[in-house]
Amino acid sequence: MTGTKSGTRETDFLLGIPVPVKPESIDRELSSMWKAASGDAPMDSSSSPVTRVCLANLIWIGSTESCERARRVLSAVAQRCPSRIIILEVDGDDPNDDLIEAFVNAQCFITGAERQQVCSEFIHFRLGAGAVAHLSGIVAPLLLPDLETVLWYFSPHPAWQSGVEQIMPLLDRYVTEVSTSHDPAEALEHVIDAHLRAFTLGWFRLNSLRDRIAKVFDDGETAALLPQINSLEFIHDGAPANPNVLTRCALLAGWMASRLGWRALAGASDGSFLFQGNASIVNVRVSGEGRSRAGLIESVRIGFTRGESITLNLGGVGSSTHATALPGGRGLIMPSLGAFSELEEAEALGAAITTRGASALFRESARLAVPMLRHFHTTKAKG
Amino acid sequence: MSTPTSNPLREGAAARKIVEPCTVVVLGATGDLARRKLMPALYNLAREGYLPARFAIVGFARRPFTDEAYREDVASSLNEFSRVRPGSPDEAAPFISHVHYQQGNLDVTEDYEALRLRLEQLEKERGIPANRLLYFAIAPEFFSPALRCISESRVLVRRDARPDAGPFGRIIVEKPFGTDFDSAVALNREVLAHFDESQVYRIDHYLGKETVQNILAFRCANSIFEPLWSSRYVESVQITVAEEVGMPGRRAQYFDKAGMLRDVVQNHALQLLCLTAMEPPASLDAESLRDEKVRLLRAIPQLSAEHVGRMTVRSHYTNGSIGGKAVPGYRDEELVPKDSITETYVAWKMEVHNWRWAGVPFFIRAGKRLPKRATEIAIMFKEPPHQIYTDASMDRLTNCLVMRIQPDEGISLSFGAKVPGLATELRPVKMDFRYGSSFGTSVPEAYERLLLDALVGDSSLFTRADEIELAWKLVTAILDGWDAQKATSIPTYPAGTWGPQEANALMEGLHHGWRRL
Numbered sequence: 091m092t093g094t095k096s097g098t099r100e101t102d103f104l105l106g107i108p109v110p111v112k113p114e115s116i117d118r119e120l121s122s123m124w125k126a127a128s129g130d131a132p133m134d135s136s137s138s139p140v141t142r143v144c145l146a147n148l149i150w151i152g153s154t155e156s157c158e159r160a161r162r163v164l165s166a167v168a169q170r171c172p173s174r175i176i177i178l179e180v181d182g183d184d185p186n187d188d189l190i191e192a193f194v195n196a197q198c199f200i201t202g203a204e205r206q207q208v209c210s211e212f213i214h215f216r217l218g219a220g221a222v223a224h225l226s227g228i229v230a231p232l233l234l235p236d237l238e239t240v241l242w243y244f245s246p247h248p249a250w251q252s253g254v255e256q257i258m259p260l261l262d263r264y265v266t267e268v269s270t271s272h273d274p275a276e277a278l279e280h281v282i283d284a285h286l287r288a289f290t291l292g293w294f295r296l297n298s299l300r301d302r303i304a305k306v307f308d309d310g311e312t313a314a315l316l317p318q319i320n321s322l323e324f325i326h327d328g329a330p331a332n333p334n335v336l337t338r339c340a341l342l343a344g345w346m347a348s349r350l351g352w353r354a355l356a357g358a359s360d361g362s363f364l365f366q367g368n369a370s371i372v373n374v375r376v377s378g379e380g381r382s383r384a385g386l387i388e389s390v391r392i393g394f395t396r397g398e399s400i401t402l403n404l405g406g407v408g409s410s411t412h413a414t415a416l417p418g419g420r421g422l423i424m425p426s427l428g429a430f431s432e433l434e435e436a437e438a439l440g441a442a443i444t445t446r447g448a449s450a451l452f453r454e455s456a457r458l459a460v461p462m463l464r465h466f467h468t469t470k471a472k473g
Numbered sequence: 474m475s476t477p478t479s480n481p482l483r484e485g486a487a488a489r490k491i492v493e494p495c496t497v498v499v500l501g502a503t504g505d506l507a508r509r510k511l512m513p514a515l516y517n518l519a520r521e522g523y524l525p526a527r528f529a530i531v532g533f534a535r536r537p538f539t540d541e542a543y544r545e546d547v548a549s550s551l552n553e554f555s556r557v558r559p560g561s562p563d564e565a566a567p568f569i570s571h572v573h574y575q576q577g578n579l580d581v582t583e584d585y586e587a588l589r590l591r592l593e594q595l596e597k598e599r600g601i602p603a604n605r606l607l608y609f610a611i612a613p614e615f616f617s618p619a620l621r622c623i624s625e626s627r628v629l630v631r632r633d634a635r636p637d638a639g640p641f642g643r644i645i646v647e648k649p650f651g652t653d654f655d656s657a658v659a660l661n662r663e664v665l666a667h668f669d670e671s672q673v674y675r676i677d678h679y680l681g682k683e684t685v686q687n688i689l690a691f692r693c694a695n696s697i698f699e700p701l702w703s704s705r706y707v708e709s710v711q712i713t714v715a716e717e718v719g720m721p722g723r724r725a726q727y728f729d730k731a732g733m734l735r736d737v738v739q740n741h742a743l744q745l746l747c748l749t750a751m752e753p754p755a756s757l758d759a760e761s762l763r764d765e766k767v768r769l770l771r772a773i774p775q776l777s778a779e780h781v782g783r784m785t786v787r788s789h790y791t792n793g794s795i796g797g798k799a800v801p802g803y804r805d806e807e808l809v810p811k812d813s814i815t816e817t818y819v820a821w822k823m824e825v826h827n828w829r830w831a832g833v834p835f836f837i838r839a840g841k842r843l844p845k846r847a848t849e850i851a852i853m854f855k856e857p858p859h860q861i862y863t864d865a866s867m868d869r870l871t872n873c874l875v876m877r878i879q880p881d882e883g884i885s886l887s888f889g890a891k892v893p894g895l896a897t898e899l900r901p902v903k904m905d906f907r908y909g910s911s912f913g914t915s916v917p918e919a920y921e922r923l924l925l926d927a928l929v930g931d932s933s934l935f936t937r938a939d940e941i942e943l944a945w946k947l948v949t950a951i952l953d954g955w956d957a958q959k960a961t962s963i964p965t966y967p968a969g970t971w972g973p974q975e976a977n978a979l980m981e982g983l984h985h986g987w988r989r990l
Contacts, residue, residue, distance in 0.1 A: 350482075
């Protein structure tokens with residue numbers, strides 16, 4: 091954990107510098123830190139008042155190697171969704187290592203006309219691999235009542251599974267990232283079948299893209315074309331076999347299939363996947379340009395039975411939409427207005443915490459995405 | 474109005490307001506309101522994907538702009554006033570390309586006929602059905618001529634609210650909607666002679682504020698407060714609309730004819746009163762909401778001339794200081810007549826004659842050059858029926874629920890708690906919810922919400938003809954009472970203070986006074 095010590099524990103706490111505390115008295119230590127922060131401690135007289143806000147309990151579990159990235163994302167999430175954030179950093183693989191160390195800090199940002207400091211709490215555990223077996227006892231006492239509890243678990247590890255299962259009953263929502271699995275399709279099936287509200291983060295990254303595609307068909311004239319869709323092509327800028335972007339393309343296509351009543355058929359030998367659409371077979375393909383490691387969906391081309399198509403550019407600000415002529419000779423639409431690119435990880439996680447009622451839509455879409463993803467993963471991996 | 478379910482891709486997702494292809498015409502397109510509020514609001518709606526692909530904006534005003542020149546003007550207003558400013562010309566360009574300009578006089582029918590032809594041409598080019606929304610961003614003296622010309626030129630025609638009535642045609646009008654009861658009735662009659670009530674959207678921009686909408690959500694989405702929301706537990710309600718500013722620029726020319734009662738109380742303050750005191754509606758549809766507001770206004774008795782003197786206080790500010798700087802008195806402001814008795818502060822004690830509120834005084838105060846800008850609704854609860862904490866050394870505690878409309882938007886509840894220690898001492902503490910802290914997202918401007926609602930045909934945030942007339946009836950009784958006093962001077966208060974001493978008399982008999990914000 092980084093950060094230079096500045097002075098008292100209370101000051102470090104407010105400055106976001108993790109302060110070591112006894113694991114058995116975390117809440118008591120936090121209470122005293124907040125009390126000091128609210129005015130009793132020797133604070134700078136120009137400090138603005140501190141407000142602790144908490145909308146959710148947000149738990150992350152992962153390895154030391156991924157901890158820094160997780161903290162960055164969680165810090166960004168805290169700004170849009172102030173929470174009690176519990177970080178469970180598992181250090182090493184030794185099952186005999188029962189280490190439990192705890193640190194706390196506040197994550198504050200300035201907001202509002204009165205320049206108020208709004209703070210989230212970070213409780214960071216560094217655990218030996220053996221301590222993972224006691225996760226429930228570590229986490230349960232720290233969950234704030236009457237708030238949703240969300241677990242973000244982007245790199246599942248087999249050795250931690252029993253510990254994670256202990257805390258499942260405590261969760262309201264579970265967010266993973268299936269594309270990091272060796273078998274994303276299988277991982278997606280597990281997410282669909284989970285008893286609680288489980289999601290893959292990629293689903294929320296697609297929030298604005300789903301909205302963008304839906305927007306084209308809000309217009310009654312274009313909505314009439316929906317039954318005539320016979321092809322979908324997703325073009326992304328990642329490597330052709332990039333599992334992240336393949337998963338998201340499959341989820342987008344699965345979403346469209348679920349809303350439009352398509353039935354999954356089979357993968358085709360050219361790498362595309364076929365659905366039975368309303369009026370014809372729908373051919374879904376994914377093309378990677380190989381320009382970036384991360385992989386973002388750049389555009390989607392929607393083809394119709396009469397030969398026309400609509401291409402939506404989905405990346406970046408002011409991107410435009412093109413269309414070929416429609417029956418009757420009139421061109422369709424128009425510049426797109428506004429930015430509709432994929433959400434950043436922190437935005438997506440924030441959406442995962444705050445979005446209500448997304449579970450059914452996700453499940454229906456993901457069920458149709460699974461066979462597609464399995465096919466894409468297999469054929470792209472073969473190259 | 475399009476609904477999300479007509480697009481299957483919207484099913485299962487959070488409901489979203491869908492705007493049908495349409496044209497927005499801004500009358501008075503080169504004025505302040507258009508530049509500062511309307512164009513930025515439309516831009517932000519476009520940015521967030523609310524405007525349809527097929528739409529156009531047409532500015533209509535006297536100045537001789539071309540489309541290009543007007544687009545430059547709009548681009549500069551976005552850079553200056555938009556909630557989210559375009560990062561570059563390219564970012565605003567897709568929106569700007571939908572903007573057009575038609576020069577014309579607001580009171581010449583031929584100019585509106587030219588406007589109609591232009592609209593028809595644009596609609597044909599862009600494939601937009603003849604759905605039109607006309608925003609009256611014009612001075613009140615142009616309302617009547619504009620209504621007449623619009624109707625005569627058939628830019629808009631009367632249509633009722635039936636779904637099969639054809640393309641929609643709506644007008645949005647800003648306050649002031651009349652200057653008293655008679656003029657409001659006359660204006661309503663004139664508007665309704667040309668258009669159906671369902672086509673008329675009377676804006677009170679307070680209703681578009683997130684926090685004002687939260688009043689109803691707070692009351693009706695939570696069961697715990699409703700049992701307390703009556704004369705059984707509430708001692709009094711104070712509604713405050715406080716402004717720090719005086720008379721910037723030419724504002725005094727309009728304000729001195731209007732005064733605080735017309736400018737703020739008749740509309741904003743009474744809307745806050747309605748939302749606070751009305752019965753919960755059966756649903757959130759426009760008519761249910763507005764029916765309850767009207768029902769509430771009918772339960773407020775008009776003041777007789779005699780009661781006006783006892784139940785209201787009017788005043789204007791003298792020189793003082795705000796924020797450490799000396800400021801002149803109202804009569805010393807530029808363009809204010811030296812003998813003006815226009816009120817810059819009004820306090821009004823009213824009763825609501827219904828089962829829920831009988832015996833509960835409601836206080837409204839609104840003023841300029843008060844110590845700070847603040848709008849809030851404070852529900853002051855009664856003391857316990859039997860007080861066991863009777864130590865004379867302790868101050869009385871008041872349970873007070875405050876809904877802060879602006880700034881520092883939020884809700885707080887004050888209650889008494891025991892001070893830790895061996896003594897039995899109570900102190901007031903506050904539970905606080907603040908919008909800015911709890912929701913990290915940027916809040917849309919009121920005009921964005923209101924424009925979107927008008928575009929989708931949702932009139933719940935707009936005032937109805939009978940609502941406006943009832944509000945004017947109550948206010949006109951006060952204006953008549955003041956006129957009858959034939960005063961040549963009114964009480965004063967130093968700028969930077971919370972109003973005149975005379976206002977304290979309204980609080981006689983209550984164990985608390987005006988809240989110090």
